Amino acid sequence: MAANKDNFCVIMGGGVGSRFWPFSRKTLPKQFLDFFGTGRSLLQQTYDRFKKVIPEENILIVTNDLYADLVKEQLPELASEQILLEPTRRNTAPCIAWASYHIRALNPNANIVVAPSDHLILKEDEFLTAIRKGLEFVAQSEKLLTLGIKPNRPETGYGYIQIDEPVGDNFYKVKTFTEKPELELAKVFVESGEFYWNSGLFMWNVNTIIKAGEQLLPEVAAKFEPGVGIYGTPEEKRYIDEHFPACPNVSIDFGIMEKADNVYVSLGDFGWSDLGTWSSLYDLSDKDEDGNVILKCQSLLYNCRNNIVTLPNNKLAVIDGLEGYLVAESDNVLLICKKDEEHSIRRYVNDTQIKLGEDYI
């Protein structure tokens, strides 16, 4: 099946997370890492996945100036016009706004799938089918579509989408969005069958999203509207460098999805994880008979249970008598902490930066 030339993909790859420090670093954020030693980073896996349903030349990466070289290195097949470089970080709404104006200049009928660069998808066929159907859905009407994931546990780290009545084969109107609930509420959500995880993956026609932005986020749209005529030309980067930093920092969820009245969701179970925490990585990974996860390195474990250990390739971890710990080393930092203390990682990173400086961040 030939890919529809009207279909575009925007991969958002500008994030700097600290939750996987020291495995991820400011100079090498999570999307550029190969967590499972498969030979492809999360960004590369995302690209590989989408090029099966989107024409390769229609796949764009939006990232930060800082990561331009990393993106080119990891995806050398990209033409330079396929990499949109933000001069500063302004969250997802400005990122998506720019990409939308840029794409409309290339193809005023474009249907777009917007995706994070650092998520894991284990069931690729189901996922790609949902993308194909979703793009057809948004091509036919002025709808904003998000992908909802059937929850398998009362996860408190995710946002939830409550569905309303169905509007077609596996498409539902969205009733509400709820950010990270408390555990008790999350349990009620999961049991109700009405709530799905918000994957942060969206589809829409380019005109639908630009119109929604004009109505719901005029202060963002106002930064991009004056550039019409410049997008897709050699002057675009200069325009963006000048106007992008003035955008407010706002997410697409808060700025548009939670406010628009034409928001729909397509449901599925794609073996999806946002790989947001070491625990989520632990849950997804193969374990030895004692519940230990070893990523990338060699290991000899004695009296060890339920740990997650990752050292640089081929390094050897000899560990005796640890239970429930994270042991992660990368470059010049070794982190050892309880696996369920991982919310403290931000504190470790802050303390490190204050006491020891940028070299360890």
Next chain:
Amino acid sequence: MAANKDNFCVIMGGGVGSRFWPFSRKTLPKQFLDFFGTGRSLLQQTYDRFKKVIPEENILIVTNDLYADLVKEQLPELASEQILLEPTRRNTAPCIAWASYHIRALNPNANIVVAPSDHLILKEDEFLTAIRKGLEFVAQSEKLLTLGIKPNRPETGYGYIQIDEPVGDNFYKVKTFTEKPELELAKVFVESGEFYWNSGLFMWNVNTIIKAGEQLLPEVAAKFEPGVGIYGTPEEKRYIDEHFPACPNVSIDFGIMEKADNVYVSLGDFGWSDLGTWSSLYDLSDKDEDGNVILKCQSLLYNCRNNIVTLPNNKLAVIDGLEGYLVAESDNVLLICKKDEEHSIRRYVNDTQIKLGEDYI
């Protein structure tokens, strides 16, 4: 005070210990390491110490062929004749026998101090005074002298020397040697005031030790006697390479000291440690207010007590929630185990060698 030209020093630096693995490696044993980040390895510290009382040209290092380059690199001031290279490891008796025949060829009146290369001495002045007095003592009579250390705890990892009647200012005849006692016995030893730790450091006149060897270890002496006339000549190394490997593997303690009837001990408290275990290193090192010892690396510790942590220079250890652990990393190996499980290190090393090979040893 000019150093006595009859005084010689033999530093034994051929050992391959695994007790500090992975900090020490087969290619870089303990004596070549700078445990405390002082800028000088234990071997270098030993050399620096003895050159204050022994003419520099009379200091010899006996080591293994394997470590010739390391010794030359760490002690570039040594002439090549000062490095005796064993073709194979045969414990301390053959090592000392060779050094003795070699030195007698250079100076038939030599008084010799024989010392390990990998011990720590914190009270250098007291130590050097004991060496000076000891060398005078053995110069005047046919006595074998060992240095005894006043014990400060019932250590079960050391050998003990029981003293008999005094024979001069701080010199005692030795009654018995006892290898590593059980804890209860060690406690009795320490309380008795009659037992001292065996430092493994000896002094004697060259003729006294050669005569003792002829009488008590004739199977060793027989390998060296035929070489008389060759020691100190360019032919010596060839002779040793041929005959040394045929020596039995026997320690000077077992082969001579425990059997001779002219063995004496000089007592002292030199801030001595054989640095035989991580625990001994822990005991000797500066601790933070929570009892943690950090060697060489940077650290941020949370909820940590009584650990010993060493990573390569300037590497950062961020550790939350460990108590009583050893965390040691060197090159391609990270070891994490309970500090009091360090007797298991030999097992870790063996398992590593079997399962992963020489690269990690």
